[in-house]
Amino acid sequence: MTTQEVTFVALAAVGAIGAFRLVTSKNVIHAALYLVVTLAMVGGVYLLLAAEFLAWVQVLIYVGAIVVLLLFSLMLTRAPIGREALDNQQRGWAALVGLGVLAGLVFLIEDAFGSKPPIVIQPATTGQVGASVFSNFVLPFEVVSVLLLAALVGAVVIARRDDAR
Amino acid sequence: MIAADTVRLPFPLLFSAVLFSAGVYGVLARRNAVLVLMSIELMLNAVNVNLVAFSAYLKDQLFTGQIFALFVITVAAAEVGIGLAIVILIYRNREMINVDEVNLLKW
Numbered sequence: 001m002t003t004q005e006v007t008f009v010a011l012a013a014v015g016a017i018g019a020f021r022l023v024t025s026k027n028v029i030h031a032a033l034y035l036v037v038t039l040a041m042v043g044g045v046y047l048l049l050a051a052e053f054l055a056w057v058q059v060l061i062y063v064g065a066i067v068v069l070l071l072f073s074l075m076l077t078r079a080p081i082g083r084e085a086l087d088n089q090q091r092g093w094a095a096l097v098g099l100g101v102l103a104g105l106v107f108l109i110e111d112a113f114g115s116k117p118p119i120v121i122q123p124a125t126t127g128q129v130g131a132s133v134f135s136n137f138v139l140p141f142e143v144v145s146v147l148l149l150a151a152l153v154g155a156v157v158i159a160r161r162d163d164a165r
Numbered sequence: 166m167i168a169a170d171t172v173r174l175p176f177p178l179l180f181s182a183v184l185f186s187a188g189v190y191g192v193l194a195r196r197n198a199v200l201v202l203m204s205i206e207l208m209l210n211a212v213n214v215n216l217v218a219f220s221a222y223l224k225d226q227l228f229t230g231q232i233f234a235l236f237v238i239t240v241a242a243a244e245v246g247i248g249l250a251i252v253i254l255i256y257r258n259r260e261m262i263n264v265d266e267v268n269l270l271k272w
Contacts, residue, residue, distance in 0.1 A: 004170060004172045008177070015180065016180065016187075022187065022204075023207075028200060032203065035206065038184070039206075045177065049221045051220070053235075062206070069246070072249075073249040074199055079197075086195060095190060113174045118172060119172045119221045120224070124221075128228065150243075151242075151243030151247055155250040159253050159254060
């Protein structure tokens, strides 16, 4: 194994443990903090695959903004503690489906990509990615901007109190 | 120095599969709406890992996979914003956010 692969396995192991604890934790705040661990490890994977801009976007948007938003809403809603309060009755079936998905994906990945040549890591600098966004992907970029604006307005409209009426 | 900066392709794909399966389990087994949203984030991240891995694997000069992952992150942020607004509205009206008890539209 190359150094990159050893590092990757370490990151992926921590990330996978975080993901497992996230979906099995009995405490919602702990679940949110395990989400931070997993998202940070995914950011590390991006960095390892030399996608530097995406790695910092991951840290800024996911770890910085989305997790804070989730913690904020856990604070606003009453956050009960305990397995019965957080999980529903179909845990066994859910575990079966999850393991089935995992087994199917592992089989397909090994079958389709097990013998392919490895990824040769070449740095994608922020400048290169930015040039690509603003030359080849301008229209999707603008559409996403409009989507964000619509989501912003929608969230305000949904969540505000209608005291005036 | 041949094969110095390489990662075999199944490594990120298997990591992504583990994250995705955990997300599937979380969405199906959790009843707290915020935890369901967290599990959805996990699944979106699994997709992003795949996109970045294939972008690096195919040596894409336009970085399509990375830019698509950026768009996925943006859409995920919008989705969390709207989703949490709905969760807070449900909490204001029903005093709980258990998705299996919000069955007003269930046939």
